[in-house]
Amino acid sequence: xxxxxxVRPGGRSARVQESVHAAVRGLQxxxxxxxxxxxxxxxxxxxxxxxxxxxWGDLQELLSDVAVEHLRPEGPPADLGTLRADLGAWAEQFLxxxxxxPGRAYIRDALLGDPDGSNAGLCSAFAADQIDIVLSRxxxxxxxxxxxxxxxxxxxxxxMYRILFRxxxxxxxxxxxxxxxxxxxx
Amino acid sequence: xxxxxxVRPGGRSARVQESVHAAVRGLQxxxxxxxxxxxxxxxxxxxxxxxxxxxWGDLQELLSDVAVEHLRPEGPPADLGTLRADLGAWAEQFLxxxxxxPGRAYIRDALLGDPDGSNAGLCSAFAADQIDIVLSRxxxxxxxxxxxxxxxxxxxxxxMYRILFRxxxxxxxxxxxxxxxxxxxx
Numbered sequence: 001x002x003x004x005x006x007v008r009p010g011g012r013s014a015r016v017q018e019s020v021h022a023a024v025r026g027l028q029x030x031x032x033x034x035x036x037x038x039x040x041x042x043x044x045x046x047x048x049x050x051x052x053x054x055x056w057g058d059l060q061e062l063l064s065d066v067a068v069e070h071l072r073p074e075g076p077p078a079d080l081g082t083l084r085a086d087l088g089a090w091a092e093q094f095l096x097x098x099x100x101x102p103g104r105a106y107i108r109d110a111l112l113g114d115p116d117g118s119n120a121g122l123c124s125a126f127a128a129d130q131i132d133i134v135l136s137r138x139x140x141x142x143x144x145x146x147x148x149x150x151x152x153x154x155x156x157x158x159x160m161y162r163i164l165f166r167x168x169x170x171x172x173x174x175x176x177x178x179x180x181x182x183x184x185x186x
Numbered sequence: 187x188x189x190x191x192x193v194r195p196g197g198r199s200a201r202v203q204e205s206v207h208a209a210v211r212g213l214q215x216x217x218x219x220x221x222x223x224x225x226x227x228x229x230x231x232x233x234x235x236x237x238x239x240x241x242w243g244d245l246q247e248l249l250s251d252v253a254v255e256h257l258r259p260e261g262p263p264a265d266l267g268t269l270r271a272d273l274g275a276w277a278e279q280f281l282x283x284x285x286x287x288p289g290r291a292y293i294r295d296a297l298l299g300d301p302d303g304s305n306a307g308l309c310s311a312f313a314a315d316q317i318d319i320v321l322s323r324x325x326x327x328x329x330x331x332x333x334x335x336x337x338x339x340x341x342x343x344x345x346m347y348r349i350l351f352r353x354x355x356x357x358x359x360x361x362x363x364x365x366x367x368x369x370x371x372x
């Protein structure tokens with residue numbers, strides 16, 4: 001999926017985005033998600049409501065953009081020395097974060113205010129990039145590695161599907177079992 | 187997942203639900219999704235807006251309920267004589283329906299106006315029930331069958347994940363490949 005067009009770092013557009021995102025994060029913590037309004041966010045960010053409407057369309061699209069930033073990985077997956085260990089640890093942490101109440105709320109916001117699917121695509125690209133790092137490392141070690149799309153189908157997809165549609169079995173053992181099934185049968 | 191409490195068939199509650207759902211379906215076709223409002227739906231259904239607000243909370247929750255009804259299977263999967271054929275045909279049809287523009291819109295509506303996750307759970311239960319029919323038939327024929335949760339993880343989840351987050355490969359060949367991988371390795 002192609003990410004949204006980047007804004008010029010340090011440019012006015014980037015500063016507006018940062019102040020508006022910061023206002024949303026601050027207000028979510030102070031007054032809660034339900035009490036958010038565009039005028040409230042605009043006042044906190046020091047911009048006009050029309051600036052927000054012009055750039056984001058509506059509150060839900062703004063919340064979607066903020067949610068995606070929350071879902072962006074903070075660093076590369078841990079290197080534990082083997083594909084099985086790296087993929088297992090990554091899957092366990094991914095599930096732990098995504099299935100948490102805030103994780104679910106961010107996934108929901110990312111999907112809801114995202115008519116063109118670009119934010120959902122970004123979420124998937126975040127996971128794919130992390131998996132790609134794990135697979136490349138393993139390949140450099142000389143390990144046999146599954147195809148990245150297979151890892152997405154057999155490990156990422158089941159976790160995300162259950163979080164959204166079928167909340168059950170969402171524990172570390174489930175994440176490890178998906179990895180085991182994928183590696184033992186790939 | 188437990189479905190929402192059933193309304194008494196034929197009771198006033200059931201009649202209100204049917205007339206309101208019918209009003210939404212009719213108006214969606216006539217004026218489009220974006221132009222829908224609770225007062226518009228209420229007027230068409232012959233109920234007061236407060237009846238709708240009292241029962242559904244807001245328009246998004248109403249749209250979620252209507253979407254779930256659209257996603258309810260119309261009948262049991264075809265019996266083609268083998269597990270591979272039945273599961274392949276079901277997966278192909280499921281993907282075809284869910285990945286279509288209306289299918290995507292219904293999935294989106296079902297998820298969005300569904301704070302407690304009960305409608306998302308119903309969507310998952312619809313698929314699980316269809317798969318259970320296919321697996322039971324195969325088992326009666328003496329075929330070896332995979333666990334239903336495994337079929338959900340390896341066939342349903344990848345299709346739904348890609349529809350929502352990673353729209354690619356969404357064709358009949360992809361659905362058949364998921365079935366093939368599941369059956370050849372289960």
